[in-house]
Every structure is written in C-alpha cells, then in structure tokens.
Amino acid sequence: MADQAFQEISPADFFYRNKEIAGFANPVRAIFSAIRELMENSLDATEPLGILPDIYIRLSFIDDNEDENLFVLRVEDNGSGIPADYVPLAFCQFLFSSKYKLKQSRGTFGLGGTMTILYGQITTNRPVKVISSTGAPKIYEYTLMIDIERNRPIILDRKIYDNSDRWHGTIVEISLEGDYSKAMPKILEYLKQTAIVNPYANITFVDPRGRLYKFERTVLTLPPPPKETLPHPHGVDVEMVYRIIRVTKCRTLLDFMQEHFHRVGKRIAQRFLDFAGFPEDADPRRLKPEEIVRLVQAMRNFNEFLPPDANCLSPLGEEILKAGIMKELEPEFVAVTQRKPSAYSGHPFIVEVGIAYGGKVPSGEDIVLYRFANKIPLVYDESGDVSWKIVKSINWRKYGLMPGMPFAVLVHICSTKVPWKTVGKEMIADRPEVSREILNGIRDVARQLGIYLSRKERVKREKARLSVFAKYLPKIAEFSTRLAGKEKMPDINEILRRARRLEED
Amino acid sequence: MRKISFSAREKRKEVLAKLEKFGLELYEQLEKGMFPSITMPSRSTDNIYYSPELRQYVLGDKKVRRSASNIRHLRPFAQLVWMAFFTHELTQNQKTSTLRDVFYSAQAYDISFQDQDESDNIITDLETILGCTREDFNVFPEESSAVFGDLTIEYTIPNYEGKRLNLTSHPDGVMIGPALTSAEFIETSADKVIAIEKGGLFTRFIEERVHERFNAILVFLRGQAPRSTRYFIRRLNQELGLPVYIFTDADPWGMHIAMVIISGSANAAHIRELTTPDAKWAGVWASDIINYKLPSDKLEDIDIKRLHELMRDPRYKEELWQREINVFMKIQKKCELEAFSRYGLTHVVDKYLPQRLKELED
Numbered sequence: 079m080a081d082q083a084f085q086e087i088s089p090a091d092f093f094y095r096n097k098e099i100a101g102f103a104n105p106v107r108a109i110f111s112a113i114r115e116l117m118e119n120s121l122d123a124t125e126p127l128g129i130l131p132d133i134y135i136r137l138s139f140i141d142d143n144e145d146e147n148l149f150v151l152r153v154e155d156n157g158s159g160i161p162a163d164y165v166p167l168a169f170c171q172f173l174f175s176s177k178y179k180l181k182q183s184r185g186t187f188g189l190g191g192t193m194t195i196l197y198g199q200i201t202t203n204r205p206v207k208v209i210s211s212t213g214a215p216k217i218y219e220y221t222l223m224i225d226i227e228r229n230r231p232i233i234l235d236r237k238i239y240d241n242s243d244r245w246h247g248t249i250v251e252i253s254l255e256g257d258y259s260k261a262m263p264k265i266l267e268y269l270k271q272t273a274i275v276n277p278y279a280n281i282t283f284v285d286p287r288g289r290l291y292k293f294e295r296t297v298l299t300l301p302p303p304p305k306e307t308l309p310h311p312h313g314v315d316v317e318m319v320y321r322i323i324r325v326t327k328c329r330t331l332l333d334f335m336q337e338h339f340h341r342v343g344k345r346i347a348q349r350f351l352d353f354a355g356f357p358e359d360a361d362p363r364r365l366k367p368e369e370i371v372r373l374v375q376a377m378r379n380f381n382e383f384l385p386p387d388a389n390c391l392s393p394l395g396e397e398i399l400k401a402g403i404m405k406e407l408e409p410e411f412v413a414v415t416q417r418k419p420s421a422y423s424g425h426p427f428i429v430e431v432g433i434a435y436g437g438k439v440p441s442g443e444d445i446v447l448y449r450f451a452n453k454i455p456l457v458y459d460e461s462g463d464v465s466w467k468i469v470k471s472i473n474w475r476k477y478g479l480m481p482g483m484p485f486a487v488l489v490h491i492c493s494t495k496v497p498w499k500t501v502g503k504e505m506i507a508d509r510p511e512v513s514r515e516i517l518n519g520i521r522d523v524a525r526q527l528g529i530y531l532s533r534k535e536r537v538k539r540e541k542a543r544l545s546v547f548a549k550y551l552p553k554i555a556e557f558s559t560r561l562a563g564k565e566k567m568p569d570i571n572e573i574l575r576r577a578r579r580l581e582e583d
Numbered sequence: 584m585r586k587i588s589f590s591a592r593e594k595r596k597e598v599l600a601k602l603e604k605f606g607l608e609l610y611e612q613l614e615k616g617m618f619p620s621i622t623m624p625s626r627s628t629d630n631i632y633y634s635p636e637l638r639q640y641v642l643g644d645k646k647v648r649r650s651a652s653n654i655r656h657l658r659p660f661a662q663l664v665w666m667a668f669f670t671h672e673l674t675q676n677q678k679t680s681t682l683r684d685v686f687y688s689a690q691a692y693d694i695s696f697q698d699q700d701e702s703d704n705i706i707t708d709l710e711t712i713l714g715c716t717r718e719d720f721n722v723f724p725e726e727s728s729a730v731f732g733d734l735t736i737e738y739t740i741p742n743y744e745g746k747r748l749n750l751t752s753h754p755d756g757v758m759i760g761p762a763l764t765s766a767e768f769i770e771t772s773a774d775k776v777i778a779i780e781k782g783g784l785f786t787r788f789i790e791e792r793v794h795e796r797f798n799a800i801l802v803f804l805r806g807q808a809p810r811s812t813r814y815f816i817r818r819l820n821q822e823l824g825l826p827v828y829i830f831t832d833a834d835p836w837g838m839h840i841a842m843v844i845i846s847g848s849a850n851a852a853h854i855r856e857l858t859t860p861d862a863k864w865a866g867v868w869a870s871d872i873i874n875y876k877l878p879s880d881k882l883e884d885i886d887i888k889r890l891h892e893l894m895r896d897p898r899y900k901e902e903l904w905q906r907e908i909n910v911f912m913k914i915q916k917k918c919e920l921e922a923f924s925r926y927g928l929t930h931v932v933d934k935y936l937p938q939r940l941k942e943l944e945d
Contacts, residue, residue: 551651554609554619557606557665558664560606560668561607561668562603563603568613573618
C-alpha cells in the first residue's frame with residue numbers, strides 16, 4: 079500500500095481542499111465572505127472589549143492589473159490590536175485563535191480570517207499585509223504568506239513604526255480574486271443589516287468604483303460584554319472531558335465536577351456522582367476510557383443540573399436593537415422583545431425579536447425577514463432557516479398584516495454555540511427549544527404591531543367619520559335655509575360637537 | 584268644443600309650497616340644535632302592494648327614517664336637501680332640467696353624485712316625500728314621445744306663457760316635452776285618445792287622417808311610455824274625459840306597455856296620478872292573429888317566460904288579459920302592429936280600427 083494514502087495533511091491544506099466549507103466556493107461568494115470575515119474579526123476586536131467600533135473597508139481594483147476580477151481588500155479597525163509576536167500565528171496558522179473559550183463571539187476558531195488570507199494567496203499569489211498595535215509605543219507591519227503544507231506562517235517582511243499617538247487597532251490588506259458586480263447586492267445588504275445590529279459602530283465602505291457607503295453610529299452604549307464560562311455538563315462530549323482531565327489539578331471527582339463545569343456546586347456534584355455510580359473520591363486522571371464514556375453519558379442523562387447561566391452571552395438588548403432598526407429602516411412603528419435566556423443541550427441562548435412597520439421598511443411580495451446570529455446578519459439560504467419556517471407558519475391576518483405590506487421581522491439568536499443547520503453557517507436548525515422562543519418572540523412583537531395598526535385604523539376611521547359630518551351637515555343647513563327662505567343659517571357647531579361624541583353606528 | 588279649466592298653475596304653486604315646507608321642517612330642527620331627520624314611506628319591495636281599488640301599485644305603511652346623525656345617511660341626506668332646493672329653483676323660475684342635467688348641476692354646488700343612477704334615486708326619494716312626480720318639479724327624462732290631434736293648448740312656461748297651439752299644426756306630431764306637459768288644455772273637438780306603440784303606425788294614422796275620421800287625439804308612445812307621456816294621457820282622460828285606446832304589438836311586451844299606462848309600474852308605486860285605469864288595450868290581441876289571419880312569428884322562450892309572469896301578476900287578473908294570455912300560450916305566436924300591411928297599407932285603418940273601436944265602445 080502506497081505511503082501517500084495515509085499522508086497526514088495540515089489544517090491549512092485541509093481547508094485549501096475544502097474551500098466551500100468556509101464560504102469560498104466561487105468568486106461571487108468569496109468576495110462576500112472575505113469582507114464578512116475580516117469585518118467580523120474587527121467587530122470582535124472592538125465591541126466585547128468596550129471599544130466603540132470604527133471600521134473602514136475599502137475594496138479596489140489591483141492598480142497594475144486591468145483584470146476586473148482582481149481586487150485589494152483593506153479592512154481597518156480601532157480594536158485592541160494584536161501583540162506583535164502573535165500576528166503571524168494569528169493570521170497565518172489555522173486553528174490558532176483567541177477564541178477557544180466559552181463565551182459568545184462572532185467567529186469561533188479564528189478560521190474565517192485565516193481562510194480569507196489563504197484564499198487571497200491561492201488566487202493571486204500575493205502576500206497579506208497586517209499592521210497592528212495594541213496601543214504600545216510601536217506599530218508593527220508584517221508581510222506574510224501561509225506555508226500551506228506545513229500550516230505555518232512565512233514572514234516576508236516586518237517593519238516597525240513609532241506610535242506616538244498610541245493608536246491601537248489592526249489593518250489587514252489582502253489581494254484576492256472575486257466578482258464584485260455580482261456580489262454587490264449581497265454585500266450592501268450585509269453591511270446594512272450589520273449596521274442594524276451594531277448601531278454603536280461606524281462602518282464605512284468604499285467600493286471599487288469609488289462609491290462611499292457610510293453607516294453611522296447612533297448609540298454610544300455597547301451590549302454587556304460576555305463573560306467566559308465553563309462548559310455545562312449537558313453540552314460536553316467525551317473528547318472535551320478527555321482534554322479537561324489532561325490538564326486538571328483535581329484529585330477527586332467531587333472537586334473535578336465543581337471545578338470544571340458550569341453551575342455545579344457541591345450538593346449537585348454529590349447527587350450526580352451518586353446517580354452516575356462513581357465514588358466521590360475517585361481520581362479523574364485514573365478513569366478508564368470506558369468509564370469516561372459512562373461519565374459523559376450520565377452527565378447527559380442527569381436532570382438536576384441547573385440550567386446554564388446566560389451571562390456568557392452578549393445579547394443586544396431591546397434599546398440597542400430598537401436603535402438599530404430605527405437607524406437603518408426608519409420605520410413608522412417598531413417593537414422589540416428579548417426572550418428570557420434558555421438552553422438547548424447545555425448551550426445557553428437568548429432570542430431577540432423585532433418587528434418594523436412602514437416608513438422606509440421595504441415591502442416585498444413575501445414577508446421581509448432579517449436573520450442574525452451572534453450579531454452577524456445571515457443573508458444567504460433564507461428558506462432553509464427555522465425562522466423562515468416559523469414566519470411562514472404564522473397567521474399574519476390575525477395581527478392585521480399580510481405579505482406585501484411594508485413590514486419586516488428581525489430574529490436574533492445569540493448563543494455560545496449557535497445551532498447551525500450546516501457547516502455553511504447561514505441557516506439556524508430547527509431545535510424545539512429555539513423555535514419555541516422564536517415563535518413566542520415573533521408573536522409578542524406582532525401583537526404589539528397589531529394593536530398599533532388597529533389603533534391607527536380606528537383613529538383614521540374616526541377622522542373620516544368626522545370629516546363626513548363636517549362636510550355634509552353645513553350643506554344640509556345651507557340648502558334647508560335657502561329652501562325655507564330664511565336669511566340666517568342655523569348654528570350647527572353644537573351639532574358638530576355632538577357628532578364627535580356619537581358612538582359609531 | 585269644450586272649455587277646460589286651468590290646472591297647471593295651481594299644480595306649480597302646490598309643489599313649491601311642499602318643497603318650502605320640507606325645507607322649513609329641517610331648518611326648524613337645526614334651529615333647535617337637533618340632528619335633522621325625515622321620515623318617508625319605504626320603497627323596498629316588501630312594502631309595495633297592489634291596490635285593487637286604485638288599480639295600481641301603492642306603497643304600504645312601512646316608513647324609513649333618514650337622520651343626519653347616522654353617518655351612512657349623511658351623504659344621501661345632503662343630496663336630498665340639495666335636490667329639494669335645486670328643484671325649487673327650477674320650478675320657481677319655470678326652468679326645466681333633464682335627469683342628466685340634474686346629475687351635472689350638482690357639481691356646481693359641491694354636491695357629488697357617483698353616477699346618474701344615484702341622482703335619479705334621490706329624485707325618486709323626493710317624489711316619495713312630496714307625493715308628486717318629478718315632472719311636477721320640472722325634471723324630465725331625455726326620451727320623449729309625440730301627440731297629434733285637434734287639441735288647443737296654452738303654454739305656461741316663460742316666454743311662451745299665454746301662447747296657444749293647436750296640436751294638428753305639425754304633421755309629425757308635437758313632442759310631449761316639459762312645455763307641453765305643463766301646458767293648459769284649452770279646447771278640443773276630439774272624443775277619444777288613440778295611443779300607438781310604434782312610430783310607423785302613428786305616421787300612417789296621421790296620413791290616413793284617423794284624427795278626423797275617428798275624432799281622435801293620437802299619441803305616439805315610443806315603446807314603453809315615459810312618465811311624462813303617461814301623465815299626459817291621464818290628463819287627457821281626467822281633464823277632458825276622453826276614453827283612451829292603446830294599440831301595441833301582439834306579444835307580452837306590447838301587452839305590458841298598455842298595462843303600465845293603465846295600472847302603472849311597481850317602480851312608481853310611490854306616485855299616484857300617473858295611471859289611467861279606464862284606458863283600454865285595444866290590440867293587437869293574440870286572438871286577432873287568428874281572426875285577421877295576420878302574419879306571425881313563433882313565441883320565443885323569453886316571451887313564454889314573460890307570459891307566465893304576467894299570468895300571475897295581480898294587474899292581469901281581468902278576463903280580457905287572462906283570455907289573451909291563454910290564446911298566446913295556445914297558438915305560440917306573436918305579431919307586430921305592422922303585420923296588417925300584408926293586406927294593403929290602409930287595411931288597418933279601414934277595417935280593423937273601426938271594428939275594434941265599435942267592439943270596445945259597446
């Protein structure tokens with residue numbers, strides 16, 4: 079048997095061979111994904127750290143090339159910056175990330191940014207330029223490429239500048255192949271929807287034809303930053319428990335359970351170990367593989383663990399969501415609701431729902447739905463998403479609404495582990511715990527809109543009613559006066575006043 | 584020659600008084616700070632009855648109330664008050680207006696009608712409230728029929744007031760329009776009225792001097808007679824005491840033209856004084872088709888359906904009608920007035936007419 083059949087491939091090589099997983103299947107999708115990935119890295123480098131994001135994105139044609147399919151993408155942020163020594167690894171090595179902890183963030187493994195750089199490299203054979211500073215006295219500029227086979231960064235150049243202004247942030251500039259004209263509608267839609275859920279960000283985009291799109295900050299408050307949290311016993315698998323055992327300092331299972339799992343206290347740990355049939359003083363490091371499997375199964379089946387706490391989540395909050403909707407959709411009416419935290423399989427999540435009506439809200443043939451996961455707009459594959467299914471199942475007439483009217487539904491789910499339907503990360507799966515929250519959230523805001531609409535209709539009817547009186551009563555008075563041969567018109571103001579109070583017939 | 588008393592001027596005064604009273608009632612309600620309202624007989628089909636005494640359809644006791652406090656009544660209410668005001672102006676100034684004119688005139692007063700049907704309907708409301716016809720307040724339909732014969736009339740309309748005309752003056756007949764309808768009858772030598780459905784025979788009768796040979800005033804109905812013509816025929820009958828004979832095609836539709844002159848229509852149940860109960864349908868009868876061997880056509884399904892309706896109609900219960908309906912059903916034939924021409928152009932005047940008039944006078 080040939081050696082190469084069992085040849086190990088590096089993570090970089092793996093992603094190189096499976097570009098579509100990360101959204102780089104074709105030039106249209108690739109340019110969209112490149113902007114999305116770099117922008118989300120920028121948002122993650124600002125907002126959770128308490129920095130109001132200023133993000134500048136420029137896409138331009140490569141100067142010396144008339145080929146309209148080759149672009150330079152430059153994304154600048156005012157984020158925390160990356161310590162100089164980590165820059166090459168952070169950008170040019172797969173599965174190196176600051177995100178291997180449990181808290182809500184946009185990306186998970188830092189895969190997207192590296193994938194973008196890899197894609198740029200393989201389509202243009204040009205390096206990436208990264209300029210970053212943490213606010214230290216120096217700014218570092220790296221010119222890097224990825225050694226795909228070995229999954230290692232190659233440093234082509236490194237420059238150091240003075241940072242007297244104490245600037246902090248990161249600038250990434252890559253070259254890539256793409257099809258901007260076809261991707262443009264989705265990119266603009268993506269930016270607009272990003273602005274909806276990030277109204278505290280200034281986002282500027284300059285496209286290859288020099289058109290400027292500005293999404294300006296309208297609120298100065300940031301969502302509460304997520305706290306790091308331990309894994310919930312319902313949400314772990316055998317591999318994760320293995321890894322924890324490898325690093326644990328605990329000598330007893332009783333300590334182990336309390337030390338490494340979310341919301342497990344002494345009493346619950348005791349009850350659980352009793353339930354699972356393990357002695358409290360067993361040494362976790364001496365568990366046999368089949369015992370670990372049994373332990374994990376018991377964790378899944380034990381019903382007395384407390385539900386996961388939601389403080390590892392960073393929902394927008396009703397104020398910010400409302401502000402975002404007002405800013406980008408300029409509706410006549412908006413209602414938002416934040417559902418109580420809930421959990422599926424040990425993963426906490428919060429659903430936030432908004433509804434916007436009238437004003438500049440677009441009206442399509444079908445209902446307009448904006449979907450978000452961890453503050454990221456999902457603009458592809460709408461029809462496969464659980465929210466779409468729910469939106470289609472609702473009897474909108476009950477709320478005085480029907481498709482074609484100018485109203486939009488917004489659904490935001492945030493979780494430490496978004497229940498994706500596929501690896502493409504564009505569709506939320508139909509988990510009963512999640513879909514129940516979405517449905518109830520939509521019902522809640524739809525009811526508020528329904529009340530608004532019926533009140534508005536009532537006022538309109540009342541106005542129309544009064545205008546009928548105001549139009550015809552004077553006519554009746556005028557002509558009966560003339561018919562009766564009288565000089566003076568009777569005073570009808572009192573009757574008109576009474577008409578205002580008359581109940582509707 | 585007989586001299587006849589004036590009546591048109593009296594009628595005009597009466598109508599003006601009714602309109603003013605209507606206005607005053609509303610005015611007083613408004614003065615008291617009330618939402619004005621009016622009550623009038625209902626014209627819905629469940630309130631229309633046939634009166635054997637009056638030999639016409641009449642309205643029953645059901646009333647409807649229109650109130651300005653009801654938002655759905657407001658618009659028609661305002662239209663009605665305007666209509667009363669407008670027709671008062673017309674009548675006072677002795678101007679006339681067609682139904683169509685009225686519809687357009689409203690716009691000058693910022694009163695809107697969706698279409699002419701709506702304004703016609705308000706006119707009918709006003710007729711119902713006042714108990715008189717729209718012709719009384721000088722509103723006329725477009726269509727018009729004609730009259731010919733020795734009757735001298737005197738106009739009452741402005742510019743012609745006092746002028747007289749003999750209705751033999753024009754060989755085509757004189758149009759029965761607003762001026763003639765409101766004219767006073769001065770004198771006549773006629774002793775009967777012959778009303779004819781179709782223009783061809785009307786002209787033939789004039790050419791054959793039927794008016795002289797039979798001492799008749801000839802009226803051209805032009806199909807289903809307009810209300811002004813029915814009113815005119817009634818006046819000839821009531822004011823001059825002339826018997827009325829009606830000639831139509833021999834089919835259910837012709838019969839009904841005669842019947843509407845005699846007993847009126849359900850649509851005009853709110854109006855008296857439009858019918859001529861003593862007028863007679865003089866032909867062409869179904870039995871004439873057999874007796875005079877007239878050329879005929881086969882009855883069509885729609886004719887037969889109509890005959891079944893008429894058979895059950897309370898206006899048709901008298902013997903002559905029932906008999907002729909049965910003959911129609913039996914022979915399944917119909918024929919037109921012009922069918923007599925088969926025996927020469929003068930046959931109808933020389934033979935049929937004298938025979939029929941004799942039969943009916945006996």
